[in-house]
Amino acid sequence: MSQNSWLRKYGELVAGKRTRWIIIFVWIFATVILSTMLPQVGKNEVNNAPNLESTEPSVIAGQVIEEQFPSASGLPALLVWHNESGITRDDLTHVKQLSSQLSDNPLQGQTGIVPYHQLPDAALMSEVSKDGTTFIQPIFFLESTDTETLETNIEEIKQSVTDAVGYNPFDEETNSTKLSARVTGPAGIAVDATALFSGADVSLLIATVIIVLVILLLIYRSPILALIPLVGVGFAYGITSPLLGWMAGEGWITVDSQGISIMTVLLFGAGTDYCLFLISHFRQELTRHENKMTALINAVKDATGAVAMSGFTVVLSLLALLLAKYGAYHRFAVPFSLSIFIMGIASLTLVPAILSVIGRASFYPFVPRTLEMKQQRAAARGKTMPQQTAKRGFGLTIGNLVTRKPIAVTIISIVVLGALAGFVPQIKYNYDILSSFPKTMESREGFDIIAKSFSSGSLAPVTVVVDTEGKETGIADYLKSLEQVALLSEPIPGVKNKNLQSYSITLDMNPYSLEAMSFIPELESKVAAYLSETSGIDSPKVWIGGQTAEQHDTKVVGDRDRNVIIPVVIVLISLILLVYLRSIVAMLYLIATVLLSYGSALGLGWIILHYFMGVDGIQGSIPLYSFVFLVALGEDYNIFMISSIWQKRKTMPLLQAIKEGVSETGGVITSAGLILAATFAVLATLPIQVLVQFGLITALGVLLDTFVVRPFLVPAITVLLGRKAFWPGRVYEVSPQSVQRSK
Structure with a gap:
């Protein structure tokens, strides 16, 4: 059975007169049952789950301190x-x-x-x-x-x-x-x-729903159509939330309020996009077929492959976060990927079933009709239909531009994106959680008072534990001599091992700063060297505990996760593109363009945050979060457009296929990009800097994909490569004279 044949049968299934009601009933029944019998995800949030594994140095130090120095722990x-x-x-x-x-x-x-x-x-x-x-x-x-x-x-x-x-x-x-x-x-x-993130849940949900609804109304000017994607997303959330709550209650996963906040935005943004790609195909088919069922079956047949592959790309990319050792990254994997997986199913089952029931009325008051239907309506009113002229939209204009001047378009696009990406090496990172808080937040105000009246290091002293092996070491005098030490406490002997001594160090700097974090391994090595050289202790045992030590380990583990996960995501997406497009060349340049777009988003985000908003450094977790989202979601748009070109080149010359592919997908991808960018931009309205930075950079990346990479760079490269773009896949030879060109 050919692919088109089984996709058509699938379309007949989800749009059937009886099966559509079965599908709708199943979704309603499943949502009600799961929401009634299982706890919602918010009931099982754990907002103080450890982010570091028990093998990390600061965690080991914490265990030693708790066991040997309970009064100081x-x-x-x-x-x-x-x-x-x-x-x-x-x-x-x-x-x-x-x-x-x-x-x-x-x-x-x-x-x-x-x-x-x-x-x-x-x-x-x-x-x-x-x-x-x-x-x-x-x-x-x-x-x-x-x-x-x-x-x-x-x-x-x-x-x-x-x-x-x-x-x-x-x-x-x-x-x-x-x-x-x-x-x-x-x-x-x-x-x-916790208060900041817990308060963000409801406000994010309300703001996201409103902004998606407003954009859909502005684009399609149909109240019914604007609600259909939101209904699909609502049911997907209604299934996802209790499933995650159940999994968290069983101890299989850990969820926190920050992850649920971002998951909500992702679900509404990406979920609405998947619905729009189906709806746009349905709208086009309604102008070609009088029978709404035929139109919907064709729309499902044409959109299912691209939607499924796009969703699969995002799900696999997000699941790659399971490879993370840092707890916050690892905890995001299942909620994010499960929500997109369920949303993908909803967009390919529930949404077409709803469209099958409502039909053309979904687009009221601007109902799409065939030419014959328009002529009949005009005749019934005693009017004459004006002669149809070739439609020349903005998408077709761009399609003509990239096919006529591909070299210029490619060079300009790469120069613009490359110039923005050139700012990436200038980016400074921080791991200071206080910098994410509003200045009026109580703990931030308390820190400012301490920093002004004492050493800012008083906020989180560093604990140094050494094993003296019963020898006089003079370690206290040595610690006092270090220029980074503002204050040193009296030594405390271990409860069980009297040879252990604990010292509390107040640093002369912000204990959450990069400078303080980099001092931790330096302090450990200096103390170990001192004990070895002056006291003759072989293999000195030194433990460094406290918040600064934990932040240092967080940076080390985060760097490790980034170096592991980014290559894995690239390989996974490359394999998906290779299987779907059957072209090594296309896979390579699609991956390259999205990576370039990601770099330019980081660079542009830094320009705005640093030079216009006065941010000294972005949170260290932002590059990995942004990469996973932007590369996966960016390839979504490439898949939707390229799949259109790949389909059309079977029946028309390549240049015409590119021109019409860009024109046909331009409107829906632009709409989808605006919605997705707007939903992520909602994060920037929250009083939490890490979400502001993540939301801004991700929104910028989506916009660059939507307005530069997808309409200009990718099709222009495809034109330049010509037949090589399909290598080693099959090349369909179609004579230009056998096809009427677009005007």
């Missing part, structure tokens, strides 16, 4: 007391009250506090910053404490402080001459990060 919440006119003894009374309360009635998961209530006032005053305005009160919790518990604990602390002070110091401005308070540190940062 834990996740600290830093309560920052601040009075612009100076901390008073009365202010410190509130510190003592809270210390006493937490000592007598520890919070859930609390591991320890500094016993300030047992210290004299003079000792407390010595802990105030040199400018006399700030006091830091640390409260430690178990490393494994979940974010919800941390949030509850922090709220209890705030309530206790408010009751003691007599007003809410957490609402007081930080430049006030009254006592103000902020909670920061790793615990405060974790709670704020």
